[in-house]
Amino acid sequence: MNKSKKIKVLMVVEQCNPNWSSVPLEGYKYFQQISELVDVTLVTHERNQKDLKSRHSDDNIIFIPESKLAQKYYRNIVTLASKGTINWPLAHTLSYPIYAEFNHRVYQQFKDEVLQRKYDIVHALTPMIPRYPVKLINACQNTPFLLGPVNGGVPFPPGFQKIAKKEFANLNFLRSIGRMLIPGYLQTYQKADQVLSGSTYTLNWLKDSLKVSDDHIDLFYENGIDPTFLTDQPKTRTSDRVNLLFVGRLVPYKCADILIDAIAQLENSIQQKVHLTIVGDGSERTALEASVKQLNLQELVTFTGWVKQEQTLEFYQNSDLFCFPSIREFGGAVVLEAMACGLPCIVVNNGGIGEYVTETTGFKIEPISRDFIRDELTQKIQTLVENEPLWQSMSAQSIQRAKDFLWTTKAQKIVNIYQQLSR
Missing domain, CATH: 3.40.50.2000 (Glycogen Phosphorylase B;)
Known part of the structure; x- marks a missing residue:
């Protein structure tokens, strides 16, 4: 022009x-x-x-x-x-x-x-x-x-x-x-x-x-999303460990507690293959840490506390799957950032994030009840841990979807x- x-x-x-x-x-x-x-x-x-x-x-x-x-x-x-x-x-x-x-x-x-x-x-x-x-x-x-x-x-x-x-x-x-x-x-x-x-x-x-x-x-x-978050290549498995990621404020409606409970009920063989990193801070952190201890998940769950937005890029890049069971999101930029880094996303279908994620880029869970979300999270995590071709296909499609944003x-x-x- x-x-x-x-x-x-x-x-x-x-x-x-x-x-x-x-x-x-x-x-x-x-x-x-x-x-x-x-x-x-x-x-x-x-x-x-x-x-x-x-x-x-x-x-x-x-x-x-x-x-x-x-x-x-x-x-x-x-x-x-x-x-x-x-x-x-x-x-x-x-x-x-x-x-x-x-x-x-x-x-x-x-x-x-x-x-x-x-x-x-x-x-x-x-x-x-x-x-x-x-x-x-x-x-x-x-x-x-x-x-x-x-x-x-x-x-x-x-x-x-x-x-x-x-x-x-x-x-x-x-x-x-x-x-x-x-x-x-x-x-x-x-x-x-x-x-x-x-x-x-x-x-x-x-x-x-x-x-x-x-x-x-x-x-x-x-x-x-900023172009710094966009990767060119889909994820590939470099080890048996599958790194799960949650990024967000630790407040009630983000429902990190449901994610922790979903990890707790994974089959033992799947539990041994996953590790969850929770990036963020907020009023629920103390209760979440207590829940992790009570469920004996200290070796499987890490809390980082609050980090600057630009520093979250490293966590996306070092993860394999983004789990974000927030039940009420208007925008949900973290989902777009995760997709741009090639992470398949598991989200709750209520608000903007349910429109970002498609059937080829991840899974959307209907907010029927707390137990329903927990059980679906467990199942979807297990599916993507066991089905590597599906996980890699969703990784590639997530990158393509993110380019529109x-x-x-x-x-x-x-x-x-x-x-x-x-x-």
């Missing part, structure tokens, strides 16, 4: 930080890769300034300041939701005033430029949860507005109410209250020229609950959407 004819994009990414994890890191990856292809003006929160400036000193980035009142609120109120197990429903609810200030200031600063058609596209990327409005859409009278990918709202399976209670799902009613009370919420989704949904569940929810029309919404998985590929797809909208 000729530089002089590049599409001009105003990209609003409140959460955009290369040194953080989850949504802020995803927001940064979208900005980083898309800005290589089109002319991007990034609008983000000033809390990201130090980290972004260390990498993009010459880029066109606008940092929106925060009032002293909002700073104090953020420190003294929102952090209450983060003690122990994070209370996500409460955290999102309490965080709204912080976002609302940012949202209003973005509108005040850029409404005239958007009305004057200084940009070809306005693209709002974060927050990715589908519950916040974007006020700037009011100025997009002659400028296409793209929203997303948004993702979230996946319910807990019916048989897991104890875990749902631990994760404060009883406060999920706050979502519906927010939809009724937050001004501009419905308007944002109903007036957007295009909405990108990060999962099939969220897509159907937006269509049914917010009345987003079919021709204004598309499925676009939120997560991507490279950040460079996703950025080009977004730019294609820009071109369609700007016509």
Whole structure:
């Protein structure tokens, strides 16, 4: 594309930080890769300034300041939701005033430029949860507005109410209250020229609950992978030992406890051939370590604690099979990273990860009950330990599947959407 004819994009990414994890890191990856292809003006929160400036000193980035009142609120109120197990429903609810200030200031600063058609596209990327409005859409009278990918709202399976209670799902009613009370919420989704949904569940929810029309919404998985994770060759067995891997926060809904129980009931001949590494930390770690000791699995299970995201690559490369029985995942980037490294994946079919894994790249377990997931995990692990040709075929297919999720590929797809909208 000729530089002089590049599409001009105003990209609003409140959460955009290369040194953080989850949504802020995803927001940064979208900005980083898309800005290589089109002319991007990034609008983000000033809390990201130090980290972004260390990498993009010459880029066109606008940092929106925060009032002293909002700073104090953020420190003294929102952090209450983060003690122990994070209370996500409460955290999102309490965080709204912080976002609302940012949202209003973005509108005040850029409404005239958007009305004057200084940009070809306005693209709002974060927050990715589908519950916040974007006020700037009011100025997009002659400028296409793209929203997303948004993702979230996946319910807990019916048989897991104890875990749902631990994760404060009883406060999920706050979502519906927010939809009724937050001004501009419905308007944002109903007036957007295009909405990108990060999962099939969220897509159907937006269509049914917010009345987003079919021709204004598309499925676009939120997560991507760096090329450093992508291997060229499928896995090959170099020893009799099969290394199993779990990567994730050690919190109730990730269900590492079910994986440990599945290892415990493997046939003795299979147990002697496997070793499980659990990468991550969280509120459940002490209980998980106690369970490993009680089941006498100390020689079969290793806990690494928390490691940096880029350091997980070594664990993927040194493993043979990825086991991730999380019962409620919106994105699940770890599954994509594992697939890129050639690992067949065993996952629970509820949320985004059930859409990443296909019948040729691994196994999906229906969340019927805890015992059902445990028994299926045991069976699938045993199958892939014993059936080396199937394991190697799934390894090769996982790599091919992961190529669709490279950040460079996703950025080009977004730019294609820009071109369609700007016509």
